[in-house]
Amino acid sequence: MSDDDDTRADNVxxxxxxxxxxxxxxxxxxxxxxxxxxxxxxxRFGVDPAVFEGYTFWERGNGKIWAFAxxxxxxxxxxxxxxxFMRTRQEHWKPTTEAVQxxxxxxSRNVIDLxxxxxxxxxxxHSQEIEWGGDWGYLIASHEIxxxxxxxxxxxxxxxxxxxxxxxxxxxxx
Amino acid sequence: MDDVLARYEPIxxxxxxxxxxxxxxxxxxxxVNTIKTTVERARRGLEExxxxxxxxxxxxxxxxxxxxxxxxxxxxxxxxxxxxxEVSAVxxxxxxxxxxxxxxxxxxxxxxxxxxxxxxMDDSGLVVATDNNLGRLSALRSNTERLxxxxxxxxxxxxxNHSLKPFGGMEYDRALVDVPCSCEGTIRKNxxxxxxxxxxxVEGISGVxxxxxxxxxxxxxxxxxxxxxxxxxxxxxxxxxxxxxxxxGECRLVEFDLSLESRPGVTEWQGREFDPAVAQAKxxxxxxxxxxxxxxxxxxxxx
Numbered sequence: 001m002s003d004d005d006d007t008r009a010d011n012v013x014x015x016x017x018x019x020x021x022x023x024x025x026x027x028x029x030x031x032x033x034x035x036x037x038x039x040x041x042x043x044r045f046g047v048d049p050a051v052f053e054g055y056t057f058w059e060r061g062n063g064k065i066w067a068f069a070x071x072x073x074x075x076x077x078x079x080x081x082x083x084x085f086m087r088t089r090q091e092h093w094k095p096t097t098e099a100v101q102x103x104x105x106x107x108s109r110n111v112i113d114l115x116x117x118x119x120x121x122x123x124x125x126h127s128q129e130i131e132w133g134g135d136w137g138y139l140i141a142s143h144e145i146x147x148x149x150x151x152x153x154x155x156x157x158x159x160x161x162x163x164x165x166x167x168x169x170x171x172x173x174x
Numbered sequence: 175m176d177d178v179l180a181r182y183e184p185i186x187x188x189x190x191x192x193x194x195x196x197x198x199x200x201x202x203x204x205x206v207n208t209i210k211t212t213v214e215r216a217r218r219g220l221e222e223x224x225x226x227x228x229x230x231x232x233x234x235x236x237x238x239x240x241x242x243x244x245x246x247x248x249x250x251x252x253x254x255x256x257x258x259x260e261v262s263a264v265x266x267x268x269x270x271x272x273x274x275x276x277x278x279x280x281x282x283x284x285x286x287x288x289x290x291x292x293x294x295m296d297d298s299g300l301v302v303a304t305d306n307n308l309g310r311l312s313a314l315r316s317n318t319e320r321l322x323x324x325x326x327x328x329x330x331x332x333x334x335n336h337s338l339k340p341f342g343g344m345e346y347d348r349a350l351v352d353v354p355c356s357c358e359g360t361i362r363k364n365x366x367x368x369x370x371x372x373x374x375x376v377e378g379i380s381g382v383x384x385x386x387x388x389x390x391x392x393x394x395x396x397x398x399x400x401x402x403x404x405x406x407x408x409x410x411x412x413x414x415x416x417x418x419x420x421x422x423g424e425c426r427l428v429e430f431d432l433s434l435e436s437r438p439g440v441t442e443w444q445g446r447e448f449d450p451a452v453a454q455a456k457x458x459x460x461x462x463x464x465x466x467x468x469x470x471x472x473x474x475x476x477x
Contacts, residue, residue: 080328146218
């Protein structure tokens with residue numbers, strides 16, 4: 001599950017298409033709407049849609065969604081536009097590590113607080129058994145640092161186990 | 175290698191101290207990424223990670239790491255800090271981009287300055303980051319992602335032919351032109367830098383620099399600001415490039431403050447005289463502030 005890694009050079013010639021506002025405006029089959037993206041962050045993590053007010057959302061490649069802090073006319077044929085934000089290809093949508101680190105502090109649910117050693121295991125890419133009374137699925141993994149909670153990345157919680165979704169290129173062992 | 179530095183004896187004061195400083199290794203430095211945290215919290219995070227960090231006086235959020243910097247620590251993982259040589263933070267600070275503006279970073283990889291621009295703009299507006307090297311762009315991409323910059327758009331092209339088309343054709347408010355150069359000023363970090371040095375290369379790259387700066391001036395609106403910088407001492411790549419664009423009559427050099435010790439741009443080099451205005455550029459030498467070497471000039475677009 002390391003498809004977060006968008007630093008590869010093989011996306012070169014593809015372009016960015018802006019997400020339609022609503023499902024009804026959709027012209028490309030399977031492309032999510034802005035509304036659906038905001039609903040996902042709200043339903044899953046309790047992030048207020050107002051957080052994303054100044055952002056536009058774009059798709060490049062199938063199901064790779066980007067967040068850009070501004071407006072441009074669609075389509076845009078360049079290398080990168082803002083931040084890679086989430087993946088909507090699979091049944092369960094998944095935020096990127098970058099999006100969770102940048103916006104995860106707005107989340108009010110499905111956030112799992114890790115101890116320092118659990119945080120280190122997550123960052124190293126390991127799976128670990130952890131108790132969690134909430135929903136299964138993608139969680140925002142956070143830990144306490146410098147006096148406050150700080151999101152690290154995404155963990156997939158299933159069968160009593162938290163599986164690290166930190167992309168290979170960003171895993172570290174201290 | 176030939177003694178490349180000797181050519182600068184006529185323009186550098188206390189030449190022996192200059193030479194001695196060039197031979198000393200450079201302390202590593204970091205910049206706090208205010209897109210993702212505050213300077214205070216980053217400082218606390220560094221303390222918790224047992225990383226000694228001394229604040230750099232001339233620029234808030236820059237720290238020197240007296241002990242060599244370990245790559246893996248929590249502040250880095252969270253994108254709170256970015257390894258960036260002290261003088262490399264100069265050009266973005268001199269450009270002073272404002273939130274909401276349109277800014278072009280003409281030679282952007284690996285993205286230290288791009289992300290610094292985005293941070294200075296509170297990650298709002300537009301930073302277009304251009305580089306002609308795809309491999310280096312991938313380093314830029316991983317930096318913009320880790321540092322959480324969302325107002326950056328990346329293009330892969332020769333800056334001399336930069337197209338405004340994807341961005342609605344509107345000119346920029348500001349442009350940062352930190353050009354590829356002979357990198358003499360990085361000798362403290364890369365002691366091999368001067369081994370490949372040739373005058374042919376310096377003169378060749380000077381043509382590229384003129385082309386990129388010319389494009390940046392054209393792509394910036396009247397009254398807008400362009401900052402030109404290099405990490406070399408060579409006047410061929412510094413004042414001669416400014417002299418060239420001043421001839422076009424489309425820009426003027428302006429004065430600016432910098433709390434680092436510096437020397438004015440040189441108006442004469444090897445019998446050649448430059449436009450006297452180039453004295454408004456600043457030369458930063460390793461022996462004055464214990465940094466790398468750098469050159470920076472601020473221009474106002476007048477046409």
